[in-house]
Ligand SMILES: CC(=O)N[C@H](C=O)[C@@H](O)[C@H](O)[C@H](O)CO
């Protein structure tokens with residue numbers, strides 16, 4: 499068992515939990531966190547895209563993390579995503595997360611302005627310098643417009659706090675770039691859920707994903723198949739996962755709103771996605787019923803792989 503084993507596995511990106519008025523719901527946060535603990539995932543990634551972080555205030559984000567920690571802290575690995583519009587707010591969130599006892603911090607690059615790489619490095623280093631926690635660099639060029647380079651990563655890892663990269667770029671070969679020749683005992687998390695199996699084969703140690711929370715059992719089954727070298731089964735499960743993810747995208751509503759409506763059908767009501775994320779439409783409702791049934795069928799089929 500190495501110090502980094504606690505990060506190796508299936509880590510759902512935790513969804514924003516609101517009450518029926520759209521305010522942060524401590525009860526629903528605790529309910530959802532306990533649900534994932536029971537399902538048996540390795541940890542939770544709190545306050546990322548799936549947590550709708552950019553649509554929440556610093557105070558709201560603190561409340562979210564406090565409730566996750568109260569419900570499952572110490573029982574699962576908790577990674578707090580703390581990037582916020584300013585460095586000052588990001589540091590405030592980082593220090594708050596440290597005071598709650600999370601395992602690690604993660605951050606996207608600075609948002610909105612296209613800043614030079616030196617400013618991006620300084621942003622990540624400022625956050626790292628503000629706590630003693632492990633730090634995960636988040637590479638998600640599709641949404642941030644900045645693609646992490648191995649050159650910058652080699653510079654960043656001079657700081658021992660950097661333990662890994664969450665890689666959400668699309669080329670699976672980027673996992674090789676961030677895994678190979680960076681430093682010993684370095685973690686890469688697969689980002690795109692549609693290529694969880696491909697990323698793992700390329701060397702990702704685990705995954706953090708935005709759709710895991712809708713069907714964690716399928717990712718646990720795929721993870722089990724990979725660990726047991728059953729690649730035909732791993733691929734079969736990945737294809738089933740992808741059919742489900744692509745059906746999310748056939749809805750007019752935003753994926754997170756669609757997923758929330760699916761979770762509500764399983765007695766996991768966490769409210770709706772915040773605007774400007776588009777709400778699911780009436781026309782989506784029938785599709786959502788069918789997707790929920792498809793997820794249930796896939797879970798019934800593949801949960802026995804690991805359970
Ligand atoms: C761009 C984006 O949000 N990527 C997420 C994180 O890597 C993924 O987990 C996606 O939510 C998922 O692959 C669905 O497309």
Ligand SMILES: CC(=O)C(=O)O
Pocket residue numbers: 511512543546547548549706707708709
């Ligand atoms: C999907 C993901 O990793 C996030 O919520 O940031």
